[in-house]
Amino acid sequence: MSYERHGGGFSGGGRRRRRDDYDNYEHRREAQESPDQKLKAAIIKFGEVDAEQELPQLAAKLHSQELSSVPAIAEGFRLAVTEQPYKIPSYAALLYDLSIPANNMNHAVGGEDDEPAGFTKPSLGRLILDDFWKGFQAYLDKLAWRETRLCIHFFAHLTVTNLISPQSMLGLLQSFTAVLDEFGVSNGRAKRAARCAVEGLMRACALFLACYSAGRVLKEHSASAVIEMIASVQAYNDSVVAAKWLVHPLANLQFPKIPVDHADEILDCAVAALKTLDLSDFVDVSSIFPQPYASMSTSTIVPFDLPSVLVPPEVIELEVLSTESSGDAPIKKEEWPEYMLSLFDNDVTPDPKSPAGYAVRSDIIDIVEIFEVNRKECARILVEYPKWSVKGTFKPRPGDPTDSPDRIPLLGRDWQLESTLIETILGAQFLLPESPAKPIYYTALITELCKLSPPTVGPAVGKSIRKLYAYCADGLDPEVLRRFAEWFSVHMSNFGFQWVWKEWVPDLALPAQHPKRIFAHRALELEVRLSYYDRVLKTLPQQFQEPSAGAMPDQAPGPTYEYEDPSSPHYDAAQGVLNQLRSRTKPEDVLVYLDTLKNTLSETADVSDDPDTVVRSVTIQSLLHIGARSFSHFLNAVERYLIVLRALSGSPEAKIHVLELVSSFWQRSRQMVGIVFDKLMQYQIVEPADVVAWVFAHNAGGLNWDLLRGAIDKANGRVVVARRRVATLRKEDDDAHARAKANANGGADAAAMEVDAETMHDPQVTQSEDSPQLVSALKAYAAVTREQKSTLARVLEGFIHALRSSSDTARRVITADAWDGHASWTDEEWVAWRTWMWYKHFCRVYSPYLRSFVTTLTVVSFSSLETATDDAAVLLKRIWRMSTGQE
Known part of the structure; x- marks a missing residue:
């Protein structure tokens, strides 16, 4: 038997078997899908x-x-419309085709039955639209x-195809503008x-209008109603100036002055676009939206x-958990304008205007948000x-x-796709106070775009980096600058x-x-x-490598x-302690050794420490x-050695000293300082308020x-965990x-049981016999709530002291025309400006x-500013009142 015959037969048979196995798998997979799933x-x-x-x-x-x-x-x-919004015009065309009576003849849904004379069966499109509306109502609920x-x-789109009446469409839209007139309506809603x-x-x-010369159906139906809707949205948009001032991504410490360049607020853009259409009587709109129908x-x-x-009405979200009074009623996470x-x-x-x-x-933003679960598909x-x-x-x-020389682009269009995508993605990533998704998602998405089309996306990314870097000198918000540095570093590491x-x-x-x-x-x-360290150093020009440049340290990060x-x-004392720890001596024995060492040091005459x-x-150390x-x-x-650490940090001064020692030991690695601080707080060796005090005590070179x-x-996370428990x-x-x-x-009637159950869940009714575990959890919850309040108060007091005690030079950053001369600012002025911006960010993000603690914090932290009239005190109080909804 030849090698070719044996080998060839075996190989061919193997391919056939693998193919048969694949076909069988596909058949089984298809068999598992129901007809409705296939539809x-x-x-x-x-x-x-x-x-x-x-x-x-x-x-x-x-x-x-x-x-x-x-x-x-x-x-x-419903799934297609809400998960693939870029296809909505095509789905409108499909539903229209399903709604034409002539197409329904002799089909299962619209076939011939024994119906009375003059009876007309609803079209398939009409039946689908009836059911689609039910899903829409569920989304709304x-x-x-x-x-x-x-x-x-x-x-x-269906209104354009005449599948939906203009009058009812107008009524639907009016129900949403009515929300704007609700008392105390939140920014997000x-x-x-x-x-x-x-x-x-x-x-x-x-x-x-784009489809029919008769056009302007909604406006012609009720011009006053359309104008009233536009005015209602404009009035609301004009009422949130304070919120816009707080979240603008570029420098501004003079309220209500808001920069008009380099950033666009989403609702501002929506109103401007709608007013442009209205002023033109919706005439020049033939190329805004696709119209396959x-x-x-x-x-x-x-x-x-x-x-x-x-x-x-709004539902209470359980994301942010804290209250001033009972501590049981959660509050909703704050929503802000989006620049x-x-x-x-x-x-x-x-x-965008x-x-x-x-x-x-708007389409691109929706795609980015919807496909967060799959960046490659996005x-x-x-x-x-x-x-x-x-x-x-x-x-x-x-x-x-x-792409031909005689191509005629749309008037005012011919935009660059890649630049549009990068600008939109980075705009979402740098939203203040928080981005809608995790920043790493946007970073990974840009990386995937670069992989799909390096020659076109790469230049757009480079231009974006240069523009953002230029904004640093134009007052880019420190929080945006922080995210920019994180994105830049990760993107560079990928390439x-x-x-x-x-x-x-x-x-x-x-x-x-x-x-x-x-x-x-x-x-x-x-x-x-x-x-x-060495690899990154080699990528830099000599000027950046010099330690005097302040860009790179003179040695790699380490202890x-x-x-x-x-x-x-x-x-010698350190070696003795080090030997004790290396030999894994019991914590109790280490404490005894430390007491002995302390006595020895006390008896040493030449020791001044x-x-x-x-x-x-x-x-x-x-x-x-x-x-x-x-x-x-x-x-x-x-x-x-938790016991040893707690024994060494028994007083507030000792806790601050522990933080000093950690900072000194890891002075060449800020990352490790943050990690160690976090673990010390986790094991309650130090408290969050101690870290806050330490940060403000070391604010001379800029707030960390x-x-x-x-x-x-x-501190906030402990409250969340305690409340859940x-x-x-x-x-x-x-x-x-x-x-x-x-x-x-013994089987009382159900009605009585329902009443009892409602009473048990009433937060105002105290159970006569709470379990020991619940009593302990309530005490722990009260303790962490006090700690949370204390931490926030410490932060506010730290900002107030730092911003009011600044020198005359630093205080000039908040005067009326201060920003006009920022090109000549010194380090002192830049540190003061950045501290002000961090205070602004603290107030908006938290x-x-x-x-939830506004009354207590106002009394505790702002009592000293109650009658103060200096510029710093006025701005401190204004930002506080805006962020807490008092102004």
């Missing part, structure tokens, strides 16, 4: 290749279904704002309701009247977005067949740390505290964390053990020295926001009481917690 999948995948060609086949397939399949088809439409808004987009109304009105009016006739369709709706940085000119990327620009930017869809937009909106990519640093060499002559110098130092520090040198004072201070220093090998070594050492934020988050134990207690009562009653 939904077909609807969701509609248009992936060519929507125009796919529409007749999919419509025929849906027409052939039984009446029982209508709910599944409607659900497919749950206040799923994005899904609700995207459904309104769909309804607006009003902003989302306003966007629903504005975007629906924009599409319905604009699209109808424009050539379809609507004369044979009876419009669907949308039922009247009432936007339900997105503008990085390019309007001839490069869309102007224009109707077409707002539509494009990147693919973003690159293919021109396929779903009006032709001529974006410049063709290199090699695209449409070999290749950046043209020589462009920024002249900026090394700026003051050390200038924002550009701060950014460069922070970015390089983060790059070293992501790689190695600084004070007692390494035998000539150091107390070297306090024995307690010396013992604490050698012990803490020796413990850190052992734990410096790795993070696990550090945790093991801390957990083994990372450490301050870690302390605040630790109380809620769990309370439920268990209530269930136990209910079971006990049921057993005692405003839910501050509002």
